[in-house]
Amino acid sequence: MLKSFFQSLGSLSPYRDGPLSRTVREHRVLFFLVVFGLISALSVLLSFMLRFEWSWLRDDPRWHAWRWQMLAVAVPVRLTLFYVFGMHKVSWRFASMRDLPPLIYATLIGSLIITAGLYLPHQASIRAPC
Secondary structure, three states: OHHHHHHHHHOOOOOOOOHHHHHHHHOHHHHHHHHHHHHHHHHHHHHHHHHOOOHHHOOOHHHHHHHHHHHHHHHHHHHHHHHHOOHHHOOHHHOOHHHHHHHHHHHHHHHHHHHHHHHHHHHHHHOOOO
């Protein structure tokens, strides 16, 4: 029984033509969207935890609304820019320095768009009418 279990784990190896590696290769873009979407969402939630020192877990409606707004803006922007910059084509197993500039550009441009998308409408709503 253990032998068959370890043989099935061996089929997950990227060197073999196992069912998981074959499925990932066939649906590479979908796999990319799911994994990078989860990583983006997790990074947003983790940044909230670190920045607000867990205070956003309390029942304060401001943090709940802000967190969902941030997720709704950040995840699609990151996924779109990573796709545009070709991050889904990179074999992360063999990533090199050549793959670093597009990753940095996508991250920086995404951060600027996210900041503008969240900060500017918020500032416009606080301004007093003239």
